[in-house]
Amino acid sequence: MRDFSVDHSALALNTATLGHNVEGAGAGWSPERTIDACASRGITGIVFWRREIGLRAHQIGQSVRAAGMSVVGLCRTPFLVGPLAPKGRQAVMDDFCASIDMAAALGAPVLTIVVGGVEPGTKGPRDSLALVADRVAEAAPYAAARGVKLALEPLNPVYGGNRSCLMTVRDAVDLCQQIDAPNLGIAVDVYHTWWDTSLGAELLRAGPERIFGFHLCDWLAETRDMLVDRGMMGDGVADLRAIRRDVEAAGYAGPCEVEVFSAETWWRRDPGEVLDVMMDRFRTCC
Ligand code: ZN
Secondary structure (H helix, E strand, O other): OOOOOOOOOOEEEEHHHHOOOOOOOOOOOOHHHHHHHHHHHOOOEEEEEHHHHOOOHHHHHHHHHHOOOEEEEEEOOOOOOOOOOOOOHHHHHHHHHHHHHHHHHHOOOEEEEOOEOOOOOOOOOHHHHHHHHHHHHHHHHHHHHOOOEEEEOOOOHHHOOOOEOOOOHHHHHHHHHHHOOOOEEEEEEHHHHOOOOOHHHHHHHHOHHHEEEEEEOEOOOOOOOOOOEOEOOOOOOOOHHHHHHHHHHOOOOOOEEEOOOEOOOHHHOOHHHHHHHHHHHHHHHO
């Protein structure tokens, strides 16, 4: 297992930790200001959200690399199914491809897929997962041609209704095996998987060639909001080292991105302070 107490080269900032995934949240730093703040602290990886990139993907990607950093990933595709997805299959696929184009222009090797909830008119996850499989299978070659890997991110079952009919690493690995595209894998997020005692076994089933990302935060025991009250590492009940041990035992040796959605706590603090705390917790708790 890598020793993060002496080496934070694997640390990446997911800009959602500064509120950049939500319009009007956080201090509203520009991508350039965020890049500078990371570079000055020796944080070498960064993951952006589409809403902060706009039409400047190429330019922002260049700024990251000019600062000696790398873009680790892009969040995210549209919801592919469910009540929050674009209306109609063509609209979904058009926006799916637009997100792939943005990842390619940014130089992001991985695009995260959050699949969306239960498709209206159906019940339970199975019919929706079949639609997801169909849509991901169609987009995968388009992404491969542009050098973009697609990471299916299973979400915590609390989001099963509207945001993700994909709720377990098991089902995500099954989808990967079913679709069988070389650029399709999974992203493992502590927030979504900390409760899962089968995680280690499922990650071994996925294998190193299918694990494309590892996301860090914590699960607060008295969480106040299922969407925007994630904990900073060390403040909650997730066994962060045990989860990382499982992820690395399955062969993953890539970046570990900190992704803390926290409207009432961390998004209200000075972003520089958040980055400092994040680095300290990465070294001492992860
Ligand atoms: Zn995540």
